[in-house]
Amino acid sequence: MSTVSSTLLAANPTTTTTSTALSWKSKFQTTTFAAASLPQLGRLNTSHRRFVVMSMDAKPTILVSEKLGEAGLNLLKEFANVDCSYNLSPEELNTKISLCDALIVRSGTKVSREVFESSAGRLKVVGRAGVGIDNVDLAAATEHGCLVVNAPTANTVAAAEHGIALLTAMARNVAQSDASVKAGKWERNKYVGVSLVGKTLAVMGFGKVGSEVARRAKGLGMHVIAHDPYAPADRAHAVGVNLVSFDEAISTADFISLHMPLTPATNKILNDENFAKMKKGVRIVNVARGGVIDEDALLRALDAGIVAQAALDVFTVEPPPKENKLVHHHNVTATPHLGASTMEAQEGVAIEIAEAVVGALKGELASTAVNAPMVPAEVLAELKPYVVLAEKLGRLAVQLVAGGSGVKSVKVTYASARAPDDLDTRVLRAMITKGLIEPVSSVFVNLVNADFAAKQRGLRITEERILLDGSPESPLEFVQVQIANVESKFAAAISESGDIKLEGCVKGGVPHLTKVGAFEVDVSLEGSIILCRQVDQPGMIGKVGSILGEENVNVSFMSVGRIAPRKHAVMAIGVDEPPSKEALKRIGEVPAIEEFVYLKV
Numbered sequence: 001m002s003t004v005s006s007t008l009l010a011a012n013p014t015t016t017t018t019s020t021a022l023s024w025k026s027k028f029q030t031t032t033f034a035a036a037s038l039p040q041l042g043r044l045n046t047s048h049r050r051f052v053v054m055s056m057d058a059k060p061t062i063l064v065s066e067k068l069g070e071a072g073l074n075l076l077k078e079f080a081n082v083d084c085s086y087n088l089s090p091e092e093l094n095t096k097i098s099l100c101d102a103l104i105v106r107s108g109t110k111v112s113r114e115v116f117e118s119s120a121g122r123l124k125v126v127g128r129a130g131v132g133i134d135n136v137d138l139a140a141a142t143e144h145g146c147l148v149v150n151a152p153t154a155n156t157v158a159a160a161e162h163g164i165a166l167l168t169a170m171a172r173n174v175a176q177s178d179a180s181v182k183a184g185k186w187e188r189n190k191y192v193g194v195s196l197v198g199k200t201l202a203v204m205g206f207g208k209v210g211s212e213v214a215r216r217a218k219g220l221g222m223h224v225i226a227h228d229p230y231a232p233a234d235r236a237h238a239v240g241v242n243l244v245s246f247d248e249a250i251s252t253a254d255f256i257s258l259h260m261p262l263t264p265a266t267n268k269i270l271n272d273e274n275f276a277k278m279k280k281g282v283r284i285v286n287v288a289r290g291g292v293i294d295e296d297a298l299l300r301a302l303d304a305g306i307v308a309q310a311a312l313d314v315f316t317v318e319p320p321p322k323e324n325k326l327v328h329h330h331n332v333t334a335t336p337h338l339g340a341s342t343m344e345a346q347e348g349v350a351i352e353i354a355e356a357v358v359g360a361l362k363g364e365l366a367s368t369a370v371n372a373p374m375v376p377a378e379v380l381a382e383l384k385p386y387v388v389l390a391e392k393l394g395r396l397a398v399q400l401v402a403g404g405s406g407v408k409s410v411k412v413t414y415a416s417a418r419a420p421d422d423l424d425t426r427v428l429r430a431m432i433t434k435g436l437i438e439p440v441s442s443v444f445v446n447l448v449n450a451d452f453a454a455k456q457r458g459l460r461i462t463e464e465r466i467l468l469d470g471s472p473e474s475p476l477e478f479v480q481v482q483i484a485n486v487e488s489k490f491a492a493a494i495s496e497s498g499d500i501k502l503e504g505c506v507k508g509g510v511p512h513l514t515k516v517g518a519f520e521v522d523v524s525l526e527g528s529i530i531l532c533r534q535v536d537q538p539g540m541i542g543k544v545g546s547i548l549g550e551e552n553v554n555v556s557f558m559s560v561g562r563i564a565p566r567k568h569a570v571m572a573i574g575v576d577e578p579p580s581k582e583a584l585k586r587i588g589e590v591p592a593i594e595e596f597v598y599l600k601v
């Protein structure tokens with residue numbers, strides 16, 4: 001039996017059984033869901049603990065477009081159909097992608113906007129088997145609700161070791177002299193190198209790789225400084241490194257080693273202006289990304305003798321064109337993007353990315369998500385019933401809006417005894433957004449694209465916290481959703497402030513609706529709901545209950561909230577199956593009922 005956790009990264013549900021969507025499944029797929037893991041599937045008779053959805057193919061398809069370590073491939077194959085197709089042209093990739101639920105790439109595949117557009121919504125996860133995600137159009141991924149995960153740790157040491165290999169090889173002309181010996185020459189005077197000990201190395205980007213390079217360079221007796229606007233000074237001090245300004249780093253260094261990501265801010269950060277600030281005879285190592293150097297400017301700096309040597313693992317265009325002058329420059333050592341290419345790193349990266357991709361396809365939150373909030377598994381487990389509550393409140397609230405009133409402004413209030421930094425509401429906000437948008441549009445919304453989807457619709461969601469006294473044992477006491485400046489098809493849902501207002505909480509792990517407008521109710525959000533406003537009087541529950549009974553609708557909960565005896569009251573009725581039109585008509589005809597609405601949960 002395979003179980004699927006309720007997912008936050010879900011595909012648009014094509015099945016009608018669930019509101020919080022499934023992951024990669026389509027309505028043709030056979031999957032057995034454990035009822036307990038999918039509370040949103042509705043109330044199940046205990047004799048029907050499983051849902052079975054018929055299928056043509058029970059496995060998702062994962063396209064692996066570049067060579068991946070065997071151990072990772074094996075993990076993928078246990079869960080999915082794996083299509084290893086290397087060296088695809090962009091057109092071939094665009095064609096294939098519409099048949100794939102996940103794509104795994106390294107640095108050689110450009111995952112452009114066209115890839116996401118061509119996938120027509122099927123692609124749910126892009127796994128980058130490595131660190132740099134500059135080859136993935138993250139904005140397009142997010143807009144298409146596609147999660148991007150990377151494998152940020154497994155190749156750190158390999159990249160750092162390659163940096164050191166290039167540093168030492170460059171200083172001692174290893175590549176050039178090797179070529180010379182192989183050409184039958186013996187040029188001992190030509191290849192006199194420079195020493196590293198006592199020299200200053202500037203590590204540009206003091207992250208995982210940069211700090212490992214620094215550690216190793218100190219072992220070689222170098223004086224190491226670093227520049228990284230975001231790195232904490234104490235982490236640098238722990239390695240015996242001083243963080244300095246960009247200008248100080250590049251102007252005092254004998255060697256510069258680049259370890260920052262390629263971003264708009266670091267693009268061509270080493271340019272003519274900055275080469276001019278460097279010590280004459282500086283040596284440069286780049287195992288980061290080709291794009292952080294203006295390659296034409298580097299060529300000019302090499303020719304002018306400002307840069308004595310460069311060792312480059314990465315290039316703006318990979319592979320670089322055959323006639324690339326940098327590659328052929330006698331003072332340049334070049335390797336074909338080998339930083340991560342050790343047996344150990346490739347196995348590690350493959351396992352790291354396979355686990356992340358499979359987890360994401362199963363609907364789990366990835367801890368290496370690049371374009372979605374990373375919520376630790378234990379926090380998510382605790383928030384799980386609130387996640388369901390959040391989506392249901394959004395879904396109910398939007399159904400209360402009268403046709404023609406555009407929803408533009410939503411306020412969400414979280415009441416909790418937890419300190420604000422001890423309660424991560426991003427997931428809840430995303431799920432409320434999902435609930436608000438999905439019933440009234442054709443888009444699907446998940447944790448990845450919720451904020452984007454809201455913004456695109458001009459939907460402003462503000463969040464407020466009510467800090468309660470008491471025990472912070474449960475993360476939330478209640479959640480309120482208010483929609484401002486709209487009319488409601490159920491006038492009683494309008495609160496004193498003029499907004500549609502719903503409030504809910506979790507009781508015994510089950511989400512409950514506890515307030516509609518100014519009326520307190522208590523109905524478990526497991527089936528669907530009928531809300532009736534009536535003049536409070538004896539016998540109302542019986543009347544409506546018997547109409548539903550006669551129409552064969554199972555009532556799960558009934559609750560009446562009133563302002564004062566014999567005044568207006570709101571009755572909330574939980575029903576297991578949708579009532580027929582006839583049943584609803586009969587409820588509307590009960591004389592004391594002033595208005596009613598049927599809401600799908």
Ligand SMILES: NC(=O)C1=CN([C@@H]2O[C@H](COP(=O)(O)OP(=O)(O)OC[C@H]3O[C@@H](n4cnc5c(N)ncnc54)[C@H](O)[C@@H]3O)[C@@H](O)[C@H]2O)C=CC1
Pocket residue numbers: 130131132133152155156159204205206207208209210227228229230231259260261262265266287288289313314337338339340341
């Ligand atoms: N050649 C290869 O095969 C490999 C290349 N890489 C490249 O190395 C880069 C670094 O990898 P990690 O250390 O794992 O990433 P990381 O995210 O741990 O470190 C990057 C560091 O760069 C810093 N940074 C950002 N903007 C900066 C700026 N303008 N100036 C200075 N520092 C800046 C960040 O604060 C961060 O500390 C990756 O982005 C990737 O492009 C990584 C692995 C293998």
Ligand SMILES: O=C(O)C(=O)COP(=O)(O)O
Pocket residue numbers: 106107108129130131132133155337338339340341
């Ligand atoms: O992890 C990175 O950022 C790398 O540059 C490694 O690239 P690769 O997976 O070897 O194509």
